[in-house]
Amino acid sequence: MKQMNILVIGDVIGQPGIRALVSMLPGLKKHYNPDFTIVNGENSADGFGITESLVHTILGAGADMITTGNHVWQQREIFPYLDSTDLVLRPANYPPGAPGKGFGIYEKKGVRFGVINLQGRTRMWPIDCPLRKAREILRKIESQTDIVLVDMHAESPEEKEALAWDLDGKVQGVFGTHTHIQTMDERILPKGTAFLTDLGATGPRNSIIGFDPETGIRRNLTQLPLKSEVSSNPAILCGIVLTLDRDTKAVTHIKRIREQSAV
Numbered sequence: 001m002k003q004m005n006i007l008v009i010g011d012v013i014g015q016p017g018i019r020a021l022v023s024m025l026p027g028l029k030k031h032y033n034p035d036f037t038i039v040n041g042e043n044s045a046d047g048f049g050i051t052e053s054l055v056h057t058i059l060g061a062g063a064d065m066i067t068t069g070n071h072v073w074q075q076r077e078i079f080p081y082l083d084s085t086d087l088v089l090r091p092a093n094y095p096p097g098a099p100g101k102g103f104g105i106y107e108k109k110g111v112r113f114g115v116i117n118l119q120g121r122t123r124m125w126p127i128d129c130p131l132r133k134a135r136e137i138l139r140k141i142e143s144q145t146d147i148v149l150v151d152m153h154a155e156s157p158e159e160k161e162a163l164a165w166d167l168d169g170k171v172q173g174v175f176g177t178h179t180h181i182q183t184m185d186e187r188i189l190p191k192g193t194a195f196l197t198d199l200g201a202t203g204p205r206n207s208i209i210g211f212d213p214e215t216g217i218r219r220n221l222t223q224l225p226l227k228s229e230v231s232s233n234p235a236i237l238c239g240i241v242l243t244l245d246r247d248t249k250a251v252t253h254i255k256r257i258r259e260q261s262a263v
């Protein structure tokens with residue numbers, strides 16, 4: 001069986017995340033030889049959003065495209081860029097009129113990779129239904145793609161699993177992002193879709209979901225809306241590698257990655 005690999009890296013948080021990605025992604029690509037690489041970059045701008053220059057850094061490190069989530073709107077200067085590119089997606093289920101695109105098709109060496117970015121609604125903004133939006137986009141793109149991958153940026157494991165089961169057999173992979181904590185429930189669902197509830201973040205090891213513990217503790221003690229700073233210590237890089245049969249495009253394996261950065 002001829003294999004192909006797809007590498008997906010979880011939420012890159014601030015400078016420590018960027019440093020880890022830039023220093024580790026080339027080695028990971030050498031090791032896994034992925035045909036396609038996705039990076040979630042929504043926390044790359046000091047924890048909140050992404051800038052055009054960080055887009056170039058992440059693509060320069062070896063990503064083929066970038067997914068995002070709820071924080072994508074926090075660096076407003078990215079809005080026109082989001083409208084102009086397919087290389088950065090924002091969740092597809094924002095109402096019409098929001099800048100940017102929620103899905104894209106990327107052709108590499110004759111294989112057409114479709115990527116759909118979605119966002120959950122449980123304990124998040126009440127945007128459009130991610131399940132209905134995924135079905136709608138799939139109807140549009142299934143004849144134009146060989147492989148479809150879905151980044152479900154959401155708080156709720158229940159919502160992520162519901163989406164994955166709804167898409168089972170219709171896409172190759174569904175992976176959750178946003179919580180910054182990697183789950184260890186990687187599996188292939190009965191009809192062949194690979195799923196992991198959350199990839200985990202590429203962010204500082206000594207932190208509360210990437211941010212400085214002192215502020216996190218104080219916010220919890222006082223319930224004040226204190227703004228967090230990204231911790232400055234070296235990151236742990238988190239993600240998955242999917243292995244597929246190159247001919248049938250069936251997923252044969254899903255493997256979690258969680259590696260400490262030296263820088």
Ligand SMILES: [Fe+2]
Nearest residue numbers: 069070071178
């Ligand atoms: Fe998020």
